Structure formats: structure tokens, C-alpha cells
Amino acid sequence: MRVLGVDPGLTRCGVGVVDSLPGRRARMAGVGVIRSDAGLTVDLRLLRIADGLEEWLDAHLPDVVAVERVFAQHNVASVTGTAQAAGLAMVAAARRGIPVALHTPSEVKAAVTGSGRADKAQVTKMVTRILRLDDPPKPADAADALALAVCHLWRPAGALHGGERHELTSAQRAWAAAEAAARRKG
Amino acid sequence: MRVLGVDPGLTRCGVGVVDSLPGRRARMAGVGVIRSDAGLTVDLRLLRIADGLEEWLDAHLPDVVAVERVFAQHNVASVTGTAQAAGLAMVAAARRGIPVALHTPSEVKAAVTGSGRADKAQVTKMVTRILRLDDPPKPADAADALALAVCHLWRPAGALHGGERHELTSAQRAWAAAEAAARRKG
Numbered sequence: 001m002r003v004l005g006v007d008p009g010l011t012r013c014g015v016g017v018v019d020s021l022p023g024r025r026a027r028m029a030g031v032g033v034i035r036s037d038a039g040l041t042v043d044l045r046l047l048r049i050a051d052g053l054e055e056w057l058d059a060h061l062p063d064v065v066a067v068e069r070v071f072a073q074h075n076v077a078s079v080t081g082t083a084q085a086a087g088l089a090m091v092a093a094a095r096r097g098i099p100v101a102l103h104t105p106s107e108v109k110a111a112v113t114g115s116g117r118a119d120k121a122q123v124t125k126m127v128t129r130i131l132r133l134d135d136p137p138k139p140a141d142a143a144d145a146l147a148l149a150v151c152h153l154w155r156p157a158g159a160l161h162g163g164e165r166h167e168l169t170s171a172q173r174a175w176a177a178a179e180a181a182a183r184r185k186g
Numbered sequence: 187m188r189v190l191g192v193d194p195g196l197t198r199c200g201v202g203v204v205d206s207l208p209g210r211r212a213r214m215a216g217v218g219v220i221r222s223d224a225g226l227t228v229d230l231r232l233l234r235i236a237d238g239l240e241e242w243l244d245a246h247l248p249d250v251v252a253v254e255r256v257f258a259q260h261n262v263a264s265v266t267g268t269a270q271a272a273g274l275a276m277v278a279a280a281r282r283g284i285p286v287a288l289h290t291p292s293e294v295k296a297a298v299t300g301s302g303r304a305d306k307a308q309v310t311k312m313v314t315r316i317l318r319l320d321d322p323p324k325p326a327d328a329a330d331a332l333a334l335a336v337c338h339l340w341r342p343a344g345a346l347h348g349g350e351r352h353e354l355t356s357a358q359r360a361w362a363a364a365e366a367a368a369r370r371k372g
Contacts, residue, residue, distance in 0.1 A: 047281055088277060094229040
């Protein structure tokens with residue numbers, strides 16, 4: 001299984017692709033950051049993030065997209081842009097019929113470090129070790145995206161849409177996406 | 187000039203199309219609400235909103251898309267979905283090279299009623315009068331979308347991207363969108 005992790009952001013949107021291997025091991029297939037120029041208007045910045053996400057989906061064809069769950073309570077000043085980038089990642093996946101999973105920051109930290117209150121340095125250190133990387137991924141957004149993907153691979157069984165109602169199978173999702181595409185063309 | 191007003195929301199996203207007429211008059215060209223089923227997962231709900239926005243852009247070919255500016259401070263519980271729907275409207279417009287304008291709720295209220303603190307009933311009443319409608323548009327989200335479009339038409343000169351840096355001309359935006367499309371295909 002291949003997971004694209006997305007650490008959403010308007011200035012820097014972290015993306016990381018991780019493949020599961022036998023025996024609870026995992027391998028990095030790609031990592032990066034999609035950036036938008038803070039000098040552009042918000043609509044063009046969001047377009048840049050959306051286009052960047054499409055490029056990552058095209059290049060890596062993930063089975064699942066894991067996105068950090070955005071809480072309005074955190075970082076009030078930047079939550080709007082963060083929520084919008086997360087929304088673009090969800091729509092891009094849904095349009096392709098790819099299942100989306102949302103994981104909270106504390107779930108991600110707990111999955112890779114064992115503690116839901118780990119700091120960024122600990123997350124980066126454990127991601128580097130788990131994926132057997134030569135160097136720590138930088139910036140932190142890139143490491144967080146990889147941690148999200150690892151968290152998703154190591155989640156408890158049945159937690160794909162934890163907290164969401166009406167869980168859909170992959171087939172149902174592909175059908176919903178195809179129907180949506182037909183509506184657009186019709 | 188034709189403006190598509192968008193009152194963003196995940197459950198109900200109001201859309202209203204208004205054409206400017208000579209002599210500070212305006213005519214409604216369409217109004218509606220894009221709904222998403224609260225029983226679906228968030229990604230599929232956002233896809234439904236995105237598809238609905240595309241349908242409105244296809245059907246009405248607006249010159250400008252006016253979106254309500256979302257503040258994280260307001261309605262903390264629903265701000266994430268609202269911000270995400272607003273982001274989808276902005277990206278859909280930007281991808282087509284259509285300029286996007288953001289207006290605050292108080293700007294919209296002041297534009298149509300004369301008071302930035304008018305209530306929803308007053309906004310609906312004035313929108314009905316300004317656009318010479320036989321009946322008040324319902325629900326409130328639809329009336330708010332029309333009010334946004336009227337607000338944009340009646341804005342002070344030069345306020346297209348109020349508060350945004352690096353204002354772009356339509357030609358620059360069309361070029362940016364074309365470049366983005368080329369990147370996607372490349």
C-alpha cells in the first residue's frame with residue numbers, strides 16, 4: 001500500500017509518499033514541499049497548492065491520501081489557509097476516487113514516537129529512523145507529511161475514516177467519483 | 187459586468203449571479219444553493235461543492251467571482267468547512283483566469299442596507315428590492331450570495347482586491363492560469 005501524507009499549509013504544504021513493506025516496515029518513495037508565493041493573491045496561492053498536489057498524485061499514484069485534521073482552535077491566525085489547503089488535498093483525492101483519511105497531530109506523534117505530545121524534533125528523528133533515511137527530511141512540514149503517511153500505515157485496523165460517518169468502500173468511492181465526473185461533463 | 191457571488195458553506199453554499207445595468211441598477215441572472223449530504227465523508231462533501239461551483243461557472247460565465255471573506259474568529263465550530271468551501275470557489279475561479287474578490291460580511295451588509303450591522307432579514311429585504319425580485323430569495327445563503335455580488339458591483343473604485351498585495355490585471359491572471367494549466371499537462 002502506498003500512502004501520500006499531506007501536512008496542509010498555504011505557504012508550505014508538506015507532501016510525503018510512503019510504501020508499506022512486509023513486517024511493519026516502510027519505505028519512503030518521495031518527499032517535498034509545495035510552496036506558494038506570499039506576494040500573490042490568495043486565489044492564485046491556492047491554485048499553486050492545488051496544482052502541486054495534482055502533480056504529486058500524478059507522479060506517485062497513492063492508494064490513500066492521509067491529511068492532517070485541521071482544528072479551528074489551533075493557530076487561529078493561519079487556520080483559514082491551512083483548512084483550505086487540506087480541503088484541496090481532499091477534493092483532489094476524492095475526484096480520483098482515492099480514499100482520504102484524516103489524522104490528528106497527536107495521533108501522528110503517538111504513532112511515530114509513542115507520545116502524542118512529542119515535539120517536532122522528536123517526530124523528525126523517528127521518521128528518519130523508521131524510514132532509514134540518510135538525512136532528516138527538511139523542512140519540518142516535509143517530515144510531518146512522512147509521519148502522517150507512516151501513522152496511516154500503522155493505524156489500528158478499521159480506523160481509515162475514524163470519526164467519519166458512512167464509511168465507503170473503495171468501489172463505492174470510485175463510483176461516486178465517476179458519477180461526479182459524469183455530472184461535470186453532462 | 188457579471189458577478190458570481192458565493193456565500194461559502196459545506197452544508198449549504200449559496201450562489202447568486204448578478205449583472206450590472208446602466209445607472210447603478212442590477213439584474214439577477216440566477217440564484218441557488220449547492221448542498222452536500224452531511225452523511226458523506228468530508229472529502230466527498232467537498233467534491234460535491236466543488237462540482238456544483240464548476241457547474242455554476244460553466245452555466246453563467248461570470249467576469250468576477252466574489253467570495254465572502256472567512257474569519258477564523260467567527261463560528262469556530264463550522265469555520266473549517268466554510269473556509270474550505272471558500273477555497274474551492276477561489277481555486278475554481280483562478281483556474282479559469284477569473285478574478286476573485288473577497289468581501290467581509292460587514293462590507294456586504296453596508297453595501298446593500300447602508301449598515302454594516304444589518305440582520306439577515308434586512309439583507310434579504312434589500313436584495314429583493316434592489317434586484318426587483320417578485321419573492322425574497324431563500325434560504326438566507328442564497329440571498330447572501332446575491333448581496334455579495336451586488337456589494338461587488340457597487341464597491342468603491344479600485345477595491346477589487348482590497349487588502350491583497352500584488353494586484354494582477356485580468357491579462358496577468360489569464361496568463362498565470364494558462365501557465366498553471368501548462369504545468370499540469372507537462
